[in-house]
Amino acid sequence: MPHSARVYFFGTCLIDLIFPQAGLAAMRLLRREGLEVIFPQGQTCCGQPAYNSGYDAAARAVARQQLATFPEDYPILVPSASCAGMMKVQYPKLFAGTADEERALHLAARVHELTDYLARVLDWRRPDLGPPLKVVLHHSCSARREMGVSGAAADLLARLANLEVVEPDHTHECCGFGGTFAVKQPEISAAMAADKAAAILATGARVLVGQDCGCLLNLGGTLAYGLTAKGLTASPRTPDPQAPVVKHIAELLWERTHAP
Amino acid sequence: MPPEFSVRVGQALDNERLRRNIRRTMDGLVAKRRQAFPDTHELTVLRRRGKLIRGQALANLPDLLLELEANCERNGIQVHWAETAAEGNALVLDLLRRQGARRVIKGKSMVSEEMGLNHYLEAQGIQAVETDLGEFILQLAGERPSHIIAPAIHKDRGEIAALFAAHFPEYPHTEDIEGLTAIARRIMREHFGQAVAGLSGVNFAIAESGTLCLVENEGNGRLCTTAPDIHIAVCGIEKVIARLDQLPPLLTLLTRSATGQPITTYVNLISGPRREGERDGPREVHLVLLDNGRSRIHRDQQLRATLRCIRCGACMNHCPVYSRLGGHAYGTVYPGPIGSVLEPQLQGLDRQGELAEASSLCGACGEVCPVRIPLPGLLRRLRAEGVGDGPDAGVPGQGSRRKVLHRLIWSLWRQAHAHPPLYWLMTRLATRLRRLLPIGLGPWARTRTPPVIAPRSLHELARAEGFAHE
Structure with a gap:
């Protein structure tokens, strides 16, 4: 597939403040493939936190700011299936029947989740420079269901010769993040996170990798804290020294293919 | 009065026998459906x-x-x-x-x-x-x-x-x-x-x-x-x-x-x-x-999809929330995702509106529904009706979940994210004062190590590495 020489990068608010190195790794990966990567400084948040909480007017106001920030006809690459899903799938609904509907459709049509763009549009392939490593891959629900791109992350990892990639038991199941859900229903969320963390630990992998920083924030925090009694299979508050470190897939791809 | 939803949730999560029974049967039903x-x-x-x-x-x-x-x-x-x-x-x-x-x-x-x-x-x-x-x-x-x-x-x-x-x-x-x-x-x-x-x-x-x-x-x-x-x-x-x-x-x-x-x-x-x-x-x-209450649901074009349900239960079998709580915690006749969509409409958002929040919107329910009810979308719609931000289809209890504090928080969030200069200022303060911010407070940190704000935002790092901004 021919690809555009210029691409926009939408970093997401979570990456901006908590995981900027993941965003930077993604932009470096893209630049190394010969793309001119544009990071508009006016970008903020896709609006999903308010949207999923039912505050549609606030979500629309923030989403409108993104509509204004990516005006040119370039692809918009998003290192998060959740935010990409918001912009690609939900914006057309959020702006349906409003004066901004056409702009929302124009933006939605250009949004790509990062791993999908790397695997299918750029056909990204680089020699694996890293040592043998076992990683456990967590798919976000947005990647799996809303965007239907979860195969791309697995494909990219399979192209690194020295990686052993496994998935946790109940891999189809949500990690319990769900944005404001984790705060509004903390007990249910914690129980889901504990089960997912236990399944991840059981794989024995040293690195947990995923395409969405929301899940990684949730799982990384849970693994670092130790599993709680609400998780069916875990004992209370025993941080596991073998717990895997958490990495966004862009970081892992960059680290293992970049000669320092 | 039955106990509050959060109380029932706590009781269900603490009941290991219940959780084992539910999980085992749900896993079984999920496997049988897949084979079918x-x-x-x-x-x-x-x-x-x-x-x-x-x-x-x-x-x-x-x-x-x-x-x-x-x-x-x-x-x-x-x-x-x-x-x-x-x-x-x-x-x-x-x-x-x-x-x-x-x-x-x-x-x-x-x-x-x-x-x-x-x-x-x-x-x-x-x-x-x-x-x-x-x-x-x-x-x-x-x-x-x-x-x-x-x-x-x-x-x-x-x-x-x-x-x-x-x-x-x-x-x-x-x-x-x-x-x-x-x-x-x-x-x-x-x-x-x-x-x-x-x-x-x-x-x-x-x-x-x-x-x-x-x-x-x-x-x-x-x-x-x-x-x-x-x-x-x-x-x-x-x-x-x-x-x-x-x-x-x-x-x-x-x-x-x-x-x-x-x-x-x-x-x-x-x-x-x-x-x-x-x-x-x-x-x-x-x-x-x-x-x-069905004809009232029927009057709204979007909410009408609720009534397509053929009561197979696949949404609850596949739901990560239901499979941890079982049906009783919902406190309603219909539990699980379809219950969380139907019951607030039947009984009112003032009485059952919290059920619409009892979902991570993971989409598993919508993925398996045999008549393709967009359950996550309907849950979200009911959240909007609950806080008075929806198109108002006459769902009983519409607007009853609006809270002054939440309104204020979302209004501040909106200001900060709809105006880039304000956002830059906020993120600059957050990255510089990162060790001082009380980010670990709240229910999140009861079971998780709190996140740490990075020393520099991606906005700053992108600029420093020479990425164009337009």
């Missing part, structure tokens, strides 16, 4: 068809209901209309009294649960006897169904054996499933032999032929609808479909989605009472069509 649909293309086509059939039926609902009524009456099925649960209960009571029935045997019916029929009849001196094995067990335990197709799924065989031992001391104690079933069968047989009145639900009501379709696996449904003199079927008005040839695709979607069965052991097609010269069958068949 080996061909994903066929599944896609079937789901599209199912959605279309149910959607068309709802689009013509008033006409189809009149057609159903006319054709039922032609077949000798007497049709009654109930706008509320109370009206439905009164209708059933009147029919039973006219028959002189002191007892009614029941096949499984979620609509009768919705009506609170058993308690109502009990108060009027009429005993309702559940004959579905799961419902029979729950009646002994004095509990409500925790799942719409597998009502006693939260109990394991040890618990059931203990219940039987307490209620039927005349039988030898057993934990053997066949043995327990044999006891239940012997007790039920006596009821089947004596009952003058039977009651059932309806899976699909076919307008063109005036036929009531009822699926089941135990044969108790057939006995309830054929052995007594009078059969009363209670049915939500949304259950109507136009034509008989639309039944097979819906049936295969229903049974395969629910239990992974290609077809249930019994498929009852009821098209009237005993005819002249026939030797068995009920002398009267009555159909009670219940609205109970």
